[in-house]
Amino acid sequence: MGIPYRVVIGDDHEHARKAMRMIIESDPAFKIIGEATNGQEAIQLTERFSPDFILMDINMPILNGLQATRIIKERFPHVKIVIVTVSDDAADLFEALKKGAQGYLLKNLNPQVWLEYLHSLITDEVPMPREIAHRILNEFNQISGSAKNNTLTPREQEILALVAKGWSNKEIATHLIISEHTVKNHLKNIMQKLHLSNRVQLTRYAYEQGWV
Structure with a gap:
């Protein structure tokens, strides 16, 4: 097996970070190298460690996840950012994509779906989740x-x-x-x-x- 993909978790809730940590640590293809409690910390960790992936919550203090995503993608375009949220609102997805995010995961999805999604992102063959595609269809129309x-x-x-x-x-x-x-x-x-x-x-x- 090759070098694991380096992951930063960004979420202001400890239990949410713990849940994401458990999912990521269950797969040897990924390694958590830092955790942020706000968007500013996510930027600082990116500057310090240059991760492969960032799992980014939307609603965080100081700088929210969308603001942090925009800044990180401007400075470090190679870093893949996956927005992680409890919201399945199409507007949130649109904003995430406009800010440069590569993906979008709901916190209530099965952990195996998370890992399959992240593995698909590695090869850039991840399809848009169909439930999300259906939600955004009307708005895009x-x-x-x-x-x-x-x-x-x-x-x-x-x-x-x-x-x-x-x-x-x-x-x-x-x-x-x-x-x-x-x-x-x-x-x-x-x-x-x-x-x-x-x-x-x-x-x-x-x-x-x-x-x-």
């Missing part, structure tokens, strides 16, 4: 699709729409009767054309363009 980007081929637009619906590479490949390798190549080309770097950003783009 209010956004005009008039500014569609014509640089994508019809097949690329089709794959991008499926990504935005929360489909995995395997599900897309089965649905379109192509190989997973072909799906990955399409996604690579899409991200290069749109100057985007992960599936979360692709999901947001697809909804904004009205392709879903």
